[in-house]
Amino acid sequence: MSFAWAKPYEPKTQLGHWIDQRLPLPRMVHGAVGGGYPVPRNLNYAWNFGVLAGVFLMIQIVTGIVLAMWYNSGIATAFSSVEHVMRDVNSGWFLRYAHANGASFFFIVVYIHIFRGLFYGSYKAPRELVWMLGLVVYLLMMATAFMGYVLPWGQMSYWGAQVITGFFSAFPVVGEPLRVFLLGGFAPDQAALTRFFSLHYLLPFVIAAVVILKTWALHIPGSSNPTGVDVKTEKDTLPFHPFFTAKDGWFVLAFLMLYAAVLFFAPNALGHPDNYIEANPLATPAHIVPEWYFLPFYGILKAFTVDFILPAKLWGVIAMFGSILLLFLLPWLDRSPIRSGHYRPMFKVFFAILIVDVLLLGWAGGAEPTAPVVAVMQIATAYYFAHFLIILPLISKFEKPLPLPNSISSSVLHGEAEESAPYGLAKA
Template sequence: MGSFPGPAFKPQNSVVAWIDQRLPIFSLVHGALGPGYGAPRNLNYMWNFGSLAGLCLVIQLLTGIVLAMHYTPHVDMAFDSVERIMRDVNNGAMIRYMHANGASFFFIAVYIHIFRGLYYGSYKAPREILWMLGVVIMLLMMATAFMGYVLPWGQMSFWGAQVITNLFSAIPIVGEDIVTLLWGGFSVDNPTLNRFFSLHYLLPFVIVGVVILHIWALHIPGSNNPTGVDVKTKADVIPFHPYYTIKDVFGIFVFLTVFCLFLFYAPNAMGHPDNYIPANSMVTPSSIVPEWYFLPFYAILRSVTFDILIIDAKLGGVLAMFASIGVLFVLPWLDGSKVRSMKYRPTTRMFFVIFLIDVVILTWVGAQKPDLVILGSEDGFALRAVHLGQISTAYYFAYFLVITPLLSRREKTLPVPESIMASVTKS
């Protein structure tokens, strides 16, 4: 059941009433984000990260538009144009650092938003489309972030583009054609930079469109909540405004405080120093690593070091990397439990905590050289980073494809509250 609607919009201002009668934009905002939207009364601060992700998207759009005014998408001038932005454009350094760090904070907000959805079962019926639209947003973010990382045309930008685009050559039959299409030629060069700049500017507006669909899909069944219990009566809901708008404002204040600490005191903490060296196709960096938000998937890619039947290791790694995201699309059908929230699924919660640790390990492994010795010695038996990545990758897929389906059908759950209001009064 969806949330109960609040009071209808009744404009007090005659101008607002005249506009709303012809273009009901105020009624739309009132029903989607104002008193007209009844949200479950037990939402906690984990539900703040949806609005925080929206704030990050706005920051990226505004700073990106300003940066595009001063950037030159040409291999001979791109690096220098970024340096000019940093040195000569009014507040250019701050705008560029806002954009660069904003990407990292955007991914932090979205990843927490996704893990919250996993924990509280927000992907279950009737919210499957809502969940899948969220995964589409994450994919679009990844494509946009990768193309944006290439634009400064530093060493890590150039070689990152070289490595990642070359992965598509592993796809049988069409792989080479896809790489040529991405490059715009036969190597990473000026046409590649122009294509990436064009798509990097376009995709954020596509993300805005999908976000609108995401919010639309949210308001059909209404928000999930920590108990996972459907809204049943008007007592289960409260108006979104002012109760949750003030909660979001507090969350935004805390979020911006942390963001500004990085922006003003550690603007390069989440970047790579090699990207302050101009791109040079004749000098390969000692270690090519993507941005931190790609590291878990990069570790999964590198964990496949062996052929699987007729699939060679390179293609196997590419398939594993894409499957690690693709499995999220089918998660609503893998989890057959009728109880949404892991608050009432103790065994599943235990495996979920292990899954979180596993993702952290994959992130660390993705930043290391594959032959790094973790345990043992170079001469004898040694547990290397690639081996740890293989173990973590195995658990990653086992969690979704084996553990979740089995537990959802066999686990004995705790008693679930009869209603949202009952859980609130009990607590």
């Protein structure tokens, strides 16, 4: 699609010809993830997480569809229908643990994918829309995961729904009516559970559609790469198939081992024990926390403890939503023309601080909010906003980047003429 030397699709059989003339679907696949998509040859393993995210989306959709055959979305029956799956449905325990841990691993993969994009400047021109569509996927994932967590109707499901929908009531005037409209009542109840189930089933398919748009947008400029240098010649690329299908293939299997280890040997390690207690609107858990993948945002929310012009809760909610929305502006906030963090000495340091900062926020978000923990949240939240809104725009002005390699192939192949010949020509 993207480069002149992309290998065109050539049907190998008569049937292939026949189909290609009528419905060129194999041609499209060939151009998207086959031999017809030239990919920078220097991709490192950080680039495997896009395909992995697709794998986990599929795992979630498949296990979710089968679970929905057993799940019952009544407030009196939801919890026991999940227990029925766990105890009496053949391999039901596997389906449920695969789905619950699949959500966690989907987020692990997507977080690595996002931070790869942040480090290698994958959000910069000409891939701004790829980045923004990715953020849309991430927001949809958060909504899907939140509603999915409500479905078992355990204590954390219920109280999580109570707290998260409560964010909306922080907004003046429209907030409370909006919350009641979203929940279909004054508190999470049957109306909320049924609509969450309906939307939880719908949104993954919306995610899949946005992923298709994102892949489409990605294939216009082609994948970025660790040097951030544009692809210049055929020497710089290798066809997606067989090279990257093979690389993704073994890495996906290796990553699935990690997933299987958690799924089969510590399936509840990432969950909260309270969710094995059925929802009880009259008993508030001592310490309400969201799933681990939302903890950094929970930390941002709770960092705002003082009413200043606006109520503290509204500050927290604005900051929490803002912390994601500002990422949409990132392509215009970071104006350094250098994409890859490898060649940006100042950026590299702040990027490392950002990782520590987000981990700290996650830890603080899950810890008991004592005074020192809240202080950590406040410092970490301040750094988070400073990083994106102040530091990134400024360092792109003052930083002196390191010299870039002339081309991708010279960065990988050290300029040996024969070695850098296009694939297949070296022998001749």
